[in-house]
Amino acid sequence: MAVLNERKQKILHAVVTDYIQTAEPVGSRTISRHYQIALSAATIRNEMADLEELGFLLQPHTSAGRIPSQRGYRFYVDSLMDTVQLGKQEENYLRRVFTQLKKMREINQIVQQTAKALSVITRYTSMVLAPQLKRSAFGQMRLIPMNEEQALVVLITDTGYIKNKVIDMPRALSQEELDRIVSFLNTELSGLTISSLTPSRLRKLRRDLYKQVDILDSLFAMLEECSGQQENKVFLGGTSNILDQPEFKDMEKVKHLLTLFEEGEKLSVVLEGAGEGISISIGTENVINEMSDCSLITASYSLHGRPIGRIGVLGPTRMEYARVVAIVEEIVKHLNNLLCSL
Amino acid sequence: MAVLNERKQKILHAVVTDYIQTAEPVGSRTISRHYQIALSAATIRNEMADLEELGFLLQPHTSAGRIPSQRGYRFYVDSLMDTVQLGKQEENYLRRVFTQLKKMREINQIVQQTAKALSVITRYTSMVLAPQLKRSAFGQMRLIPMNEEQALVVLITDTGYIKNKVIDMPRALSQEELDRIVSFLNTELSGLTISSLTPSRLRKLRRDLYKQVDILDSLFAMLEECSGQQENKVFLGGTSNILDQPEFKDMEKVKHLLTLFEEGEKLSVVLEGAGEGISISIGTENVINEMSDCSLITASYSLHGRPIGRIGVLGPTRMEYARVVAIVEEIVKHLNNLLCSL
DNA sequence: GATTAGCACTCACCTGAAGAGAGTGCTAAC
DNA sequence: GTTAGCACTCTCTTCAGGTGAGTGCTAATC
Numbered sequence: 001m002a003v004l005n006e007r008k009q010k011i012l013h014a015v016v017t018d019y020i021q022t023a024e025p026v027g028s029r030t031i032s033r034h035y036q037i038a039l040s041a042a043t044i045r046n047e048m049a050d051l052e053e054l055g056f057l058l059q060p061h062t063s064a065g066r067i068p069s070q071r072g073y074r075f076y077v078d079s080l081m082d083t084v085q086l087g088k089q090e091e092n093y094l095r096r097v098f099t100q101l102k103k104m105r106e107i108n109q110i111v112q113q114t115a116k117a118l119s120v121i122t123r124y125t126s127m128v129l130a131p132q133l134k135r136s137a138f139g140q141m142r143l144i145p146m147n148e149e150q151a152l153v154v155l156i157t158d159t160g161y162i163k164n165k166v167i168d169m170p171r172a173l174s175q176e177e178l179d180r181i182v183s184f185l186n187t188e189l190s191g192l193t194i195s196s197l198t199p200s201r202l203r204k205l206r207r208d209l210y211k212q213v214d215i216l217d218s219l220f221a222m223l224e225e226c227s228g229q230q231e232n233k234v235f236l237g238g239t240s241n242i243l244d245q246p247e248f249k250d251m252e253k254v255k256h257l258l259t260l261f262e263e264g265e266k267l268s269v270v271l272e273g274a275g276e277g278i279s280i281s282i283g284t285e286n287v288i289n290e291m292s293d294c295s296l297i298t299a300s301y302s303l304h305g306r307p308i309g310r311i312g313v314l315g316p317t318r319m320e321y322a323r324v325v326a327i328v329e330e331i332v333k334h335l336n337n338l339l340c341s342l
Numbered sequence: 343m344a345v346l347n348e349r350k351q352k353i354l355h356a357v358v359t360d361y362i363q364t365a366e367p368v369g370s371r372t373i374s375r376h377y378q379i380a381l382s383a384a385t386i387r388n389e390m391a392d393l394e395e396l397g398f399l400l401q402p403h404t405s406a407g408r409i410p411s412q413r414g415y416r417f418y419v420d421s422l423m424d425t426v427q428l429g430k431q432e433e434n435y436l437r438r439v440f441t442q443l444k445k446m447r448e449i450n451q452i453v454q455q456t457a458k459a460l461s462v463i464t465r466y467t468s469m470v471l472a473p474q475l476k477r478s479a480f481g482q483m484r485l486i487p488m489n490e491e492q493a494l495v496v497l498i499t500d501t502g503y504i505k506n507k508v509i510d511m512p513r514a515l516s517q518e519e520l521d522r523i524v525s526f527l528n529t530e531l532s533g534l535t536i537s538s539l540t541p542s543r544l545r546k547l548r549r550d551l552y553k554q555v556d557i558l559d560s561l562f563a564m565l566e567e568c569s570g571q572q573e574n575k576v577f578l579g580g581t582s583n584i585l586d587q588p589e590f591k592d593m594e595k596v597k598h599l600l601t602l603f604e605e606g607e608k609l610s611v612v613l614e615g616a617g618e619g620i621s622i623s624i625g626t627e628n629v630i631n632e633m634s635d636c637s638l639i640t641a642s643y644s645l646h647g648r649p650i651g652r653i654g655v656l657g658p659t660r661m662e663y664a665r666v667v668a669i670v671e672e673i674v675k676h677l678n679n680l681l682c683s684l
Numbered sequence: 685g686a687t688t689a690g691c692a693c694t695c696a697c698c699t700g701a702a703g704a705g706a707g708t709g710c711t712a713a714c
Numbered sequence: 715g716t717t718a719g720c721a722c723t724c725t726c727t728t729c730a731g732g733t734g735a736g737t738g739c740t741a742a743t744c
Binding site for chain 4: 384387390391405407
Binding site for chain 3: 381384385403404405406
């Protein structure tokens with residue numbers, strides 16, 4: 001891939017930033033006027049024709065200005081994008097939100113409210129992958145009998161995440177029997193990550209506890225379920241914000257996206273896919289078809305230094321990358337801090 | 343209010359049903375043709391002019407057909423609407439869904455999935471008010487120490503609903519102390535409805551337990567929170583379905599609705615407002631401004647005979663009332679059955 | 685007196701033509 | 715290598731005319 005000379009980079013930068021602001025194809029005149037490029041429109045036209053040939057720009061039709069191609073955005077994000085400082089207002093808003101959130105205890109709620117704040121401040125749609133059980137370590141487990149046939153299992157991870165599940169008891173067990181089972185499991189499993197609770201490992205445990213086998217089936221079924229990926233909850237915020245984007249004035253597109261928003265499973269796949277740091281996927285780089293007009297900026301958040309979920313912003317490919325990256329980074333910092341203090 | 347003669351009723355009925363199907367203003371010719379009314383178009387025109395004067399019909403513009411007014415829909419719903427049988431397909435679908443749901447244990451999940459099914463089958467947006475803690479009775483409570491400073495409270499209602507909350511412990515308490523507190527509360531509170539746990543009642547209890555007072559503050563704070571209306575969670579299904587309705591081709595309207603969908607608090611108010619049986623509110627009969635173009639059909643669902651939440655369908659005022667009513671009734675029947683068997 | 689046929693009229697909607705405006709690509713001059 | 719000039723392209727808006735569905739009114743009919 002030929003590297004672009006400085007002038008082409010400047011022009012590409014100008015096209016991208018202008019188009020991000022206006023959502024209108026950018027003409028050569030606009031660039032020579034509004035950006036500090038001491039060149040005439042004609043020269044810029046030539047350069048733009050080159051950029052188009054190289055695949056960084058697109059022309060919606062012959063007599064229109066240029067818009068960035070997906071490749072154009074990619075180059076902008078990788079090499080051209082300036083880092084942006086948060087505004088005073090935004091900083092204050094975040095500070096206020098997180099002081100409020102400090103009062104909350106439930107991690108899911110905190111994360112959900114964070115998503116909301118993220119959508120408010122970015123004016124895009126936000127998505128959060130809720131804390132994933134399987135990334136945590138086993139903490140302790142309790143059994144609470146509810147009646148003759150059922151008991152409530154409470155599983156607490158080392159990260160303070162709590163999961164309930166009602167299970168059937170094949171026969172009534174005395175409190176002592178239950179206590180024995182539970183304390184055995186607690187010592188055996190303590191500190192293991194949930195995802196390491198593979199069926200084979202559970203089978204081994206079962207042999208050791210052979211005498212109380214009936215209830216174990218139910219208990220193990222629950223543990224297995226936890227180590228599976230069932231638990232990938234996704235919260236959304238600001239879904240109506242997409243309607244403000246001119247690229248979504250087309251009902252069909254909106255419909256596709258809204259439908260996607262209802263499919264938590266699909267969304268969680270997208271969010272899980274990325275690595276650990278901040279990640280930007282543009283247009284068709286997203287695996288999901290419905291998102292081929294969108295870009296997604298995500299980052300992991302952590303509890304006690306261990307990444308347990310992801311938070312991100314979904315917008316049109318024409319998204320204000322620089323601003324959103326700054327905001328996401330800042331919000332993750334806040335969120336990590338807050339979660340640590342729980 | 344003048345009662346309409348039979349002929350006017352027939353015509354109104356024809357206009358409403360036709361408009362519900364086509365979303366187009368209904369002309370006099372259409373009615374004399376397609377409906378069994380042995381009258382010429384001209385006569386029907388006269389009657390329609392009367393119906394308009396009486397406020398049951400509206401004319402979008404001079405040379406268009408008529409559409410039902412809000413009052414027209416109201417009359418239709420109250421007096422004209424036929425009862426509809428569910429189709430074989432729909433019945434089968436519901437049966438299948440609920441056989442699936444039987445495997446689930448968590449009531450919130452069941453209710454949420456029911457909402458989804460409701461939206462699929464009606465092709466409108468569905469809303470469910472999740473089971474309300476405050477309508478249930480206290481069952482039992484457990485305290486699980488997590489570390490030196492924190493403990494997990496698990497509250498189980500008689501309806502099998504489970505609520506977790508992490509609380510701070512002012513000082514480390516031994517397991518025995520905790521057990522004593524909890525077993526005291528369990529016997530004292532057993533069988534009371536959550537909403538009856540008023541601050542004054544809690545104060546009285548506190549006096550009796552004066553010795554262990556530190557932790558009680560946290561515990562009582564939790565109980566108070568439960569008896570408050572915090573817990574009004576609303577689930578939505580099929581939000582993208584509104585986009586299929588021609589009356590929502592206008593982006594502004596969609597935007598308003600989507601924004602409303604994000605405000606759970608507002609929605610819960612709407613759902614809570616209605617009585618116990620099936621309830622239909624049309625257009626501006628809904629308290630919420632954003633819903634003045636919509637109609638909402640809701641019904642309560644119950645656990646052990648006690649209504650604990652509401653389920654409903656939101657559509658345009660041009661909604662297929664008869665069909666939706668039939669579906670909602672059927673689904674509530676299924677749901678009640680299922681919840682009973684938990 | 686109720687019903688109907690006939691007719692002029694209204695209004696939304698579609699279509700096609702004309703004109704404006706933005707921006708391009710190419711050529712020739714600097 | 716850069717720029718000015720110019721013809722050309724293409725979209726978008728506007729407007730006029732035509733079409734069709736449906737009405738309200740009047741006069742004839744049952």
